[in-house]
Amino acid sequence: MSTDIPALLAGTTRELTDRFDGVHPADTVAHYVTDSYVALHRTAFADPRLPELTERFAVDRLTALAPAGGADRTPSVLFICIHNAGRSQMAAALMHHYADGAVRVHSGGSQPAATVSKSAAAVLAERGLTLDDAYSKPITAEILAGVDVVVIAGGGDAVPRLPGPRYETWDLPHPPGDDLDGVRAVRDEIDTRVQALLSQLTTH
Template identity: 55%
Template sequence: MSDIPEVLFVCVHNAGRSQMAAALLDHHAAGRVRVRSAGSAPADQINPAVTAVMAELGLDLSKEFPKPLTSEAVQAADVVITMGCGDACPVFPGKRYLDWQLPDPAGRPAEEVRPIRDEIDRRVRELLAELLPAH
């Protein structure tokens, strides 16, 4: 295990929740955490409302794209955070798993995606405080 913790966010389509969580953690961690996201059944593109509400925070998801979940990504991660992918997420012993129950932003307008983003942001900040305790 390297000195830099690695976190993997997984949802079904990797088009909303996991993308927001990865972008927020990457932003707050400022290089102190390795962050990946993936989907058990990746969508064709990121949810446009998700891209819009992240842009409001100055986070650009326009170059991101849904990625398939691989066993390698799970094995590389120290913490795996699932968001409604159920049994599709492979489980490896010795990993820390968290399941964040969050509404799926798919098909929702930006005003309904914003509170999901804000809840993810709150959880990401808590996670970061656990991963990188202040010395």
């Protein structure tokens, strides 16, 4: 059965237009829904979750683009690596886990992969964490400009330096494929660094 992508995107646009009513005009919402689909389709065209992922990506981008509201000053961080498949995904999952909503967490890649690393998923599962809902996505200007901290876990040469965010470079080796012991070592180093960063972000 073929999927009617135009109809799905139109439905997503209607839903998000209502959701962001008073924040973004309808044409802005439509642009980000379409652009998010195109950006993800380049690598995740075979992923059956593509319509769902498009909506999630568009929501993240539209939220980042919205003016900061009132007293909500939740700190935010963007984890970046080349493929947004291993290091940045592990960092994002660990930050989500430890922060428990106290930090807004994003991840992205300079050259997004089609799928998230199975090895990264395996070593996180040992900690009781999952990457089942994770997906690789490109770095976007509105998220990059809207976060407090940008953590470069790999592929830093392709990351533009914008005024505003604080940039950190974590000298992490590329996870060594199917060598789970090596991937565990990278996970453990990321774990330590994530907890230290969380302490910085949540200490007032």
